[in-house]
Amino acid sequence: MQNQIKSNLTWWRAPGITSLAALSLLIALPAKSAHSVKPTQQKIPSLPDFVQSSLDFRALRSGDWLVLDKKSLRLLTANGAERAAYKVRAKHFDIRESVDQGLVVLIDSDTQHAVQIRVQDGRLSLAMELPAPSGALESSCLYRDTQQLMHLFVIAKDGHAQQWLLDNAKPQLVRNMALPANVKFCEVDDLTETLYVNEEHFGLWAYAAQSESSAARSAVILRQPYGPLKAGAHAIQGIRGGIAVLDQVGKNISVLESIQKKSAQAAWKITGRLKQQQYANWPKQAGLLRSTESEHAITFFLRDDAKKSWFALNTKRLIKNPSSTQNIDTIPVLIPQTQTEEMSRLGDAADDPAIWRHPIDSRLSRVLGTNKKQGLLVYDLQGKQTQLLEVGRLNNVDVRQNIQWQDSSSDVAISTQRDDNSLVIFDIDANGMVNEASRIATGMEKIYGTCLYQPNSGGLEAFVNDKEGLVQHWRITKQNGRYTGTQLRHFKIATQPEGCVVDDKNARLFIGEEKRGVWLADADAKTNKPLQLIAKVDQHLHADVEGLALYHGKQASYLVVSSQGDNSYIIYNAQAPFAYRGKFRIGFNTARGIDGSSETDGLEVSSANFGIPYEDGILIVQDGHKRLPDGAQNFKYLDWKQIARALKLE
CATH class of the missing domain: 2.120.10.30 (TolB, C-terminal domain)
Known part of the structure; x- marks a missing residue:
């Protein structure tokens, strides 16, 4: 039966999102107390020169790079040679990769439409068009469910959001959602089926990405006096076993782990904080937050909007032995x-x-x-x-x-x-x-x-x-x-x-x-x-x-x-x-x-x-x-x- 309900493609999250091995270990760990994470002495992975000036980027499994600049999304080789380009103005994008292709989603700044772009065989092409939105869109993110179906969340400035099913010849509207206004970023953890959205001046919220669940939200981390953030969640980035939040005013990145409870609902614990005083040249105008991960370290990249370049912060991995595996029941x-x-x-x-x-x-x-x-x-x-x-x-x-x-x-x-x-x-x-x-x-x-x-x-x-x-x-x-x-x-x-x-x-x-x-x-x-x-x-x-x-x-x-x-x-x-x-x-x-x-x-x-x-x-x-x-x-x-x-x- 599973062969009938799953796609023939095996999909991966973009770099930095929760893996099965990391989550299985995470569930077995006790909650940790908050602490400041010291920079590691390891050499910080550097970005190629052709990535440094980008608005957003992803390193692909093939060794190629996806780079977003002011005029287009570009597919580049490891040496920076351009393989393909798609003309579009956007601020950031999300991606899922499979064995032989990738799917990118972004918001076109000119039309305010969600645009889906397929990455395949060295080419970039329009994958599927959604109906015109009823309001100005602000954010979008992809989600691959346990049935291996692809979904898309689109969020308007006023907080009206929709979940679409993409695994068909024509996109199908799954549900409407009411989210906070002015959500700039969203991320979905496919394994825990959690949708994260940032209410920029208040904090970070979690919703069930699984459409059959209720629309109730859980607070992940909020601003003072309700939480430790100085002003709110400026930018977010999924990591293995949790989520990272940039507090622009507080000049720090809070790293949170998702702790699964018996009730099947999650809670989040701050397990690390990267502070401005730990790093020289911390960006004055930090925008986007990205990360890459290895077995022993996480490298965060902050977009320095003033210098129009990326600033790297290297830390020891907060979850030990992320590659270890434990049995997690698979529910058909x-x-x-x-x-x-x-x-x-x-x-x-x-x-x-x-x-x-x-x-x-x-x-x-x-x-x-x-x-x-x-x-x-x-x-x-x-x-x-x-x-x-x-x-x-x-x-x-x-x-x-x-x-x-x-x-x-x-x-x-x-x-x-x-x-x-x-x-x-x-x-x-x-x-x-x-x-x-x-x-x-x-x-x-x-x-x-x-x-x-x-x-x-x-x-x-x-x-x-x-x-x-x-x-x-x-x-x-x-x-x-x-x-x-x-x-x-x-x-x-x-x-x-x-x-x-x-x-x-x-x-x-x-x-x-x-x-x-x-x-x-x-x-x-x-x-x-x-x-x-x-x-x-x-x-x-x-x-x-x-x-x-x-x-x-x-x-x-x-x-x-x-x-x-x-x-x-x-x-x-x-x-x-x-x-x-x-x-x-x-x-x-x-x-x-x-x-x-x-x-x-x-x-x-x-x-x-x-x-x-x-x-x-x-x-x-x-x-x-x-x-x-x-x-x-x-x-x-x-x-x-x-x-x-x-x-x-x-």
Whole structure:
């Protein structure tokens, strides 16, 4: 599967950006206290004369140089001979290199357009044009995601920013972002998927570059009195394991390391500071900041705007043995085949899906999805909405088919209704048409999650929980076309649950406690076994624990859990000892214009054959952030074959 989702090219960051080896070591290191870094006695690498007067530069893997001057971007040999030139006025540029080409992005000072230039076979050529921006652009930077897709961030002077996907014949808008005004520089650390932007007169901020994440920002380093900077972050430069910030007023460069936390969010620690008094001839008007790195040293280059040349500062490497390697789990990124039409309500609306299988032609099956602001939606396997039942604020939904009642049989869906704290029961006919049939009052004050249980002895039961941790067990009966409910028992979980699923055959109830993990209980009301915590929130499972579903395969059964805290999906064996089998994420399907999924609330899975491409089953997940472009929430469909192949499941 990985060969299908990755480009045939292997891409590298421009010199000075985080490497896998450096990050793996960094995570294992304790945070260091701030200290001034003394210049090394080693010979400072010098820039060729033809680079000294440039506005910006990069040394390429081929040995050539990219040099930006006032009139053009030039490709030069190691001896300074010009191989190619592209006429443009710009202040700086960003680059990614592959085995046989490079991609450069810059802002044309005349047109205020983002320009992408391809470097290949000794030539410079226009790679792709973006639509005209709505405002004056100030900065741009490239980002290669874990799916090996190329993205571009463009930032306007007023702070309006956009993320574009470039790995297609035509650029596609991924999302809009609101960033600080007057951002002069941006950098992306591809490995940690962190977008850094400088608010010039205040400080440096970090955002998740991964488009499925929220737009929340983290402070990296700020000006006084909120941080150590004298005035703000004048210029920035990515280095292995962190970021360097030039404080023009304070006359120093602060070097920060990114410390990854268990929550999968990073913090930054100042691990070094290069000060003006340590160096003779420190530039009075320092502009751009660049760097080159070796195993033992980092050389920073400051653009001296007054002398129109570069000033070199050599330091010992702050991270020891950056070339050492440690194992970092690689999470496969899988591709959705389909997405549903968007919710008709914006914001946090979609929540939980369920699957109804057509009794004759599985290709005519239906997906039920809740809308917390409107009601129940029904979709076909192509994602087209077939029904909308405006029955109020529904949260979770579950389905059971061919239920044998005293005088009939039927297919039923049940959902929690947050307006009246009831269980809403829906009948589903042979064509997949859904209709509300009844409501059962639960007496709860904050009803939340639910799941159905079809005992081997027949009939139908339901588990329902609330935000205070109360779990109720109900027996559902139907007579003369009317549904009624009888509460069989109740029990308590310490903190908020929501997702739950029942293994009907083995009478096992799995309940997700959002902050702690997955509990196992006996679904049979006659037993009184204590709950067992079978999957803890740890290095695999990140809070919140949300949707739960069971896949019953020919050889094995699996528990699927939405690990909302790191936007992944975890697979456990569904039998004791409930071993962890792996995790995956859902990424872009660029060919069909489908974005990935994140912050998933509810999910559902089935091992039934639904036809191509779902012969081995289907996974449906709620997507918390609709991108490509921004829109209302929806659900994504993924074939089980991808999951089984990626995680080597039976």
